Amino acid sequence: MKADCRADPGARRRGSFASLRNRNYRLFSIGQSTSVVGNWMQNIAIGWLTLELTHSGTVLGIVTGARYLPILLLGAWGGLVVDRHDTRRLLLLTQVAFAVQAALLTVLSLTGLLTLPLLIAFMLGLGFTNVFDNPARQKLIGELVSPAELTSAIALNSTFINTAKLAGPGIAGSVIATLGVAPCFALDTLSFLAVILSLLRLRTAEMFPAEREKRAQGQIRAGLAYIRRTPDLLYPMIMVYVTGVLTWEFPVSLPLLTTSVFRAGPMGYGAAMAVMSVGGVLGGLVAVRRQRLTTRSLSVSAVIWGALICAAALAPNLPVAMVLLVFVGSASITFNSSAKTLMQISAVPQMRGRVLSIWSIGWLGGTVIGGPAVGAVGAAWGARGALLVGGLAAAGAGLAVPALKLLGRASRHRSPRRGTGH
Structure with missing residues (x-):
């Protein structure tokens, strides 16, 4: 199944x-x-606090990975829970849980009781909440809009998120430099009230709820089998898993790049994340206007993304790196938004929670493996090496998937002939 719109240009813009x-x-x-x-703001503060406590890229990777361990272990079950329950109500519960966790982190930080073990425990709790929040949040978008609006909604959602990310890292860098990390955690606590209020004000009569999955045996296996036999889900998922493990590790690689290579402080790290978000906004706008999504176009996006990351890894100085990171951010969101859109429109509604949870396992849960691995590469070969690993992985995945598709087609063409007995 492919998203393809061939209306007149004015209709496409609308x-x-x-x-x-x-x-x-x-x-x-x-x-x-x-x-x-x-x-x-919370993410930047946690990354900076970890480096202050340990001065270790490997430990930073472990802390980052702890947030995604529950997704890796429980993500498929979380998707099934989402398919069985009311999405809006489930999201209300996760947002309240996030707010309580952020408030606790604020108190521990203000009282000076926040240690590395407690920080790791907090990340695990955050990750457990994400087991349900990630697939529910993605699925809710499909329930807020009509099927005809879904591609627009997913791409614009990426644009809005990256516009917001422009503010977060920059504010965090300023706050950390002047007041420390605790105010970042406090502001994050307050920010969840906005989501809770928006969920409470939704008009449920105007929503497009998916049919809930009834309890039965083997529903997680059924979801995996569904992905395996659906090419427009399987091949994007392969690319998501490769890039989720090795490429989408910027919370690990960028602090190392700005601190160890270019000798910039928290403002430098915040600026690097901010310029990536500028690119993310541009990438979201590109994705909004894209009228045709296929596995091939996603492969091209992965190759371009990987090449840009490699260029940023080899940048001779910070200004050049910042310019390249704008394009890296743009390519990141173009790839991610396209992958999510292709999977959402290719999956039947009652399977979307499980499909998106499997996506979360690769894109986010892969950090459990990739975070420490990229951190270790950074410790052994430097921050440039950590970025290069991610860039080569993205480009390699984009080049490998078309070959896998050809092999799959050849295998399917040979199978009937073997069954005829001739």
Whole structure:
């Protein structure tokens, strides 16, 4: 199944932003974007605090990976829970849990009781909440808009998130430099109120809820089998898993690049994340206007993304690296948004929770393996080496998938002939 729109140019432009006419979608986007500002302030603060406590890229990778261990272990089950329950109510529960966790982190930081073991424990708790939050949040987008608006909604959601990320890292860098990390955690706590309020104000009568999955045996296996036999899910998922493990490790590689290579402080790290978000906004706008999504176009996106990361890894100085990171951010969101859109429109609604949870396992849970691995590469071969590993992985995945598709087609063509007995 492919997203393909061949209307007149004016209709395509209107279609690109069609989801913005939907009140529920606008409300949710505003609430989520506000929360993303606080969330990225928290992310920057945690990364900086870990480096202050340990001065170790490997430990930073372990702390980052701890957040995604529950997704790796429980992600498929979380997706099944999402398919069985009311998505909006489930999201309300996860947002309250996030707010409580952030408030606890604020108190521990202000009282000076926050240690590395407690920080890792907090990351594990955050990850457990994400087991349900990630697939529910992605699935809710499909329930807020009509099927005709889905491509627009997913791409615009990426644009809004990256616009919010422009503010988060920059504010975090300034706050950490002047007041420390605790205020970042406090502001993140408050930001969850925006999401909770937006969810409470949704008009449920105007939503497009998916049919809930009834309890039965083997439903997780059924979800995996469904992905395996659906090419427009299987091949994007392969690319997502490779890049999720080795490429999407910027919270590990960028602090190392800005601190050890270019000798920049927290403001430098915040600036690096901010310019990537600038690129992310541009990439989201490109994705909004894309009218045709195929596995081939996703492969091209992966190759371009990988090449840009390699170029940034070899940048001779910080200004050149910052310019290249704009393009890296753009390519990142173009790839990620396209992959999510292709999988959402290719999956039947009652399977979307499981499909998106499997996506979360690769894209986010892969950090459990990739975070420490990339951190170790950075410790052994430097930050440039850590970025190069990610760039080569993305480009390699983009080049390998078309070959796998050809092999799959050849195998399917040979199988009937073997069964005829001739």
